[in-house]
Amino acid sequence: MTRLPDPRSLLRRHGLHCTYSRLRILTLLRGSGQHLTATEIHACLERTGDGHRSATVYRSLETLTALGVVHAVPGPGPTRYGITDEPHRHTVCQQCGRVADLVSVPLVDAVNRIEALTGLRPGTSGSLLVYGARSGCAA
């Protein structure tokens, strides 16, 4: 479902060293196909016996986000991180904080038009966020 290049070439393309923790984080995000919190990422890496210090995980996520290798989606709840090459927006569940990609061509067109009209540039983190409650999550 994803046409992402492998983590190594992704890091190299952004001029980053292939540190062990960066590679593990990218591999995890790519494999999960989801948006995960730093805590979830840390827990997953620990479960696979990698024993990363959480400070290292946070620092790596910061670097990867700053360079646009991964994108951060603000809460409710903790920030979630995702990875994809496709331009997309996000839906956010206000009850549980779960983030999903919203890939829609008309929507991308609409955002481009908003950009042309207002001069506001949407960030890669999906400045157009759609909030609501997922079915089963209604309060």
Ligand SMILES: [Zn+2]
């Ligand atoms: Zn995303």
Ligand SMILES: [Zn+2]
């Ligand atoms: Zn929910």
